[in-house]
Amino acid sequence: MSALDPNERRLTRALYRAGIRPHFRWRELRLLLVVAICLTVGWVSLESFRQGQIAIGDAALLAVYLVALGVIHVAFVVTGRRMDQILFPTAGLLAGISLLVMNRLPQNLVVQQVGGMELPLGPLQLVWILLGFSLLAAIAIFVRSDGWLRRYKYTWAAAGIALLLLVFVFGSVVGGARLTLHIGPFSGQPSELLKVILVVFLAGYLAENRALLSSGTTRVGTFTLPPLPYLLPMLAMWGIALAIVIVQRDLGAALLYFLVFLGLLYVATRRAMYVLYGIILFLVGGALLYVLFTHVQDRINIWIDPFADPQGAGYQVIRALYAFGRGGILGTGLGAGLPSVGDVPSIPAIHTDFVFAAIAEEMGMLGALAVLGLYLVIAERGFRIAAAAADDFRALLATGLTLVIVVQAAIIAGGNLRVLPLTGVTLPFISYGGSSLLVNGAVIGLLLALSDRGVEAPPPGVRPNAVVRAAQRARAVGGRIEEALS
Amino acid sequence: MTGPRVALQKLRLHLRPRLQTHGATPALPGGLPSGPPRVSRSLLPLTLALAVAYAALAGGLAYWQVVQAQALTADPLNPLSLAAARSAPRGTIYDANGIVLASNVRGPNGERLRQYSYTIAAPVIGYSSATFGTAALERAYDAQLTGLVSLNPGDELLRKFRGQPYDPSDLHLSLDIQLQRVAADLLGDQTGAIVAIEPATGRILALVSSPTYNPNRVVDPNDGRQYMAGLQARDDSPLLDRATQGLYVPGSVFKIVTSIAALGSGAITPQTTYPDQPAELQTGFLVDGFRIHDFPRTVQTDHPLDYAEALEVSSNIWFAHAGLDTGAQNLTDWAARLGFGARIPFDLPTSPSQVTGGNGSLDGFQDRVELANAAYGQGEVLVTPLQMALVASTIADNGALMRPSLVDSLTASDGSVTRLEPQTWLQVCSFETAQIIRSAMQQAVEGEFAVAAAAKVPGVPTAGKSGTAQVGPNVAPHSWFIGYAPADAPRIAVAVIVENGGLGSQRAVPIGGRLMSAYLGVLR
């Protein structure tokens, strides 16, 4: 920072005169450049294969996306936020790969009417990515205090449960699971939003009580249990969320919530015993669910032997395995995999649950490993932010948000690879889906906001205006609700 | 594998100094009890757990994309084979002399169709149909014929860089279509099966199953469905490959298996005789209340038979004694060394042959009666013709059992040839044991009282064993023959069964003889 080059100094001076205090992000710019080159090469390889000659085709989608990345970068610079510089390009690369894959899949998989225009899969995904990234940028730029998350944890928890109940009552059933909520023309999957709410609640609760949780004990016979009174509200929250999720048959979300819960509990208390109890709890619960619910049995049976019913229950999983096999080490190349019979893709739900198989087929093991590596980069940055966070709430929040993305990616990739039973969650930033992209954008946005080392001193003379006063009033009301709930 | 691991290592290295920084943060002022450890300290184990999880994912990727890639791609259910069939012609199948057995033609609507030049080869070659998928060799070598998989693993990487990703290979079979024709004609419209093997290599020379079907009609896009439905409705199961999947009572040909077990385990020697045996010819041999008889045609001798004589006249009583002496355990064990009890590793699907039903208390046998009966091929013994051909081949090859094979080599489109070398599958018995049985089997064809005399190849020393398998009252027995020629330097081993064909010596034995004569170029 100390060694400004002459150009930068000149630019800085000009911006300062205009009342703007920029903070340059050369590292981010460099990474975004690599992303742009990478995606362009990918795009050309796809179009060349399609046209049988070296061509770039109609690259409007790619151009719009790359410009959007640039605009967000400039916005970060101009607002002078001193945030992490690696997270955003990483998310940008993941979403860019998504754009390539969605553009390559049969476009009629999803078609939606948007204001008189018919948008097929590729452009639709671009719209969602842009919305998700706008949310990311907005949160990263405008969120300066975590008080609104920290203070109202019970309100958040209540809102989350209300959201789930809403789905339970009004949700529509898609593919055997009651996941989708329709409000007017909009539809979405609230379980995506709930995961963030859960993390906020857990981070708040654990940060407040972790001193007691990690030192106090309750003795039951020879077992040393955590101090029960402090664990109960949290267990209840977890139990309710889990139960509803199971009623909704959303096993993937249940697994995700549970793993994130265990991870946060461990980080907050640093007691391996809690994790052990959690795993025992999980095994008992899993066995119970297996006995009680046929859809759980089906999932497990398919996992153990998908070839038992290759044309029925095991169809998707087997088709995914074929895709992995076809890919090999180098992959078939973008556009060259997936012999769709007619216009039907070889794997159902290839744009959502099985997008990892599609990537592994066309980009090979090398490409699939690279995608996994990108999630690990997110993990590294997230944990760094957590480690550098000055207070427990921020540290736990950063850890939880990171886990939500990284664990979810592992769950669905594991499901595709038959390392785990298949559960329907999205591959963050890559699977098609508006809810997923918006929420994951928000998660990265929050992580960026948490990584903020402070803005440059704002230009002087800022007085509370009407908006600020309104916000203060809203805070007072929120405080009262919170008091009533806790 | 390395990608995530390296990344994780960096991650760990990277987190550590941070953690230490925070660990070194000064304690709280004022002598207050310090709070719980910093959150950041617990991140390292969490990172490790994530590293393990992602390493498992990388392992999964490596398993499916490297280890299992070829097997998955070659799987007949893989939609890729359909796509490949659309984009590239299937490889041609040739017989041992380069005669085309299966090739491609254009159907009435311009689609690619398989054409089969010899319907008698249907049990071996099978079919490749858009409607019914693939069968037999067309199924076993589907991936190579469509070119999804090349036999050289190193090619897989380079193949990606070719414009045409499919590289169909031609198959060159060990099957001799002329011998196949002779065998099919010999069997005629009788129900049964014939297997002919080259003993030294395990190459299948002919494999006939009768009745069979016309694969050209199966692949016909217009009346394929109707024809198939008709085949499936028939009582005589023309779609069943009797040679590899038909299970039959073997009768006396099983005495060769008993011989291997008895001699191999030391229960008998070539000089072993049973003093009661001549008398039992009249009265029958009483085993726990069950009387074993010999056929009346068994030559009357006043002296107890030794091993070679017993095989020559095919004495059930003698082999029942020998079987009881050998014991249940030895009999099943030695049969297992011949491949009984498990699927034979072969290009076509096979049924496992059995010595006993296997749920009795006497090492699988119900009792001594079943054991005594099994020793001469009755009881619960069930065999496939392929298994019996392998028994003959083992003796002919002095105790070594070669792995049966149908494909000699594959030729890729660039002309490169991959040979499938003969492999020894099992070492069954010693050279000495095989020699004893060889001379006895030659005596069984050429001896004074030989039952299987009709198998004699003129001018060529011949060895063999006939069998008449009782399958029930009022039903004609199965007629069996196994043998090989020339007896001193075997070039062909055969197994012949004619279902309900009557006495072995009258039906199967002459067929075996003529087949071996035809192969050895001797006219009769």
Add this chain to the structure above:
Amino acid sequence: MDVFTLSLWALRIGFVLLIYAFFVVVARALWRDLRAGVAGAGRPLARLLVVGSPEGRPQAGTSIALDAVNSLGRDVNNSIVLDDSFVSADHALLTFRGRAWYVEDRGSTNGTWLNGQRVEGMAPLGYGDEVQIGQVRMRLERARPE
């Protein structure tokens, strides 16, 4: 093997390799952070010197090292615990944002005072400024005497 096929494959493999190039750039950044982190480890951003504390927890004269974000309050989970009867559980936040320090009241009962004036929302402060929380008075000082 024609030129098109080869260049297509060069593009395909180049695409995947460029993702790995991304990793290389990230790894270089991390490596630099690591070295910078080691060099600057253990040096606090600034200090708070306790100038007055009638209840003695913390004692006057104590010097507290500051991170970028510091939470002050009576609760044990705060990064700086002020066990004074007039301090709220979560009282105030002291943050370094870029080139300046800010103090922010977290809805405390008795308020946060900067140089004798009650802090509304967030207020910037410089070295030498005095912050009062409950009965505890503290002065912001540079990490190293200059």
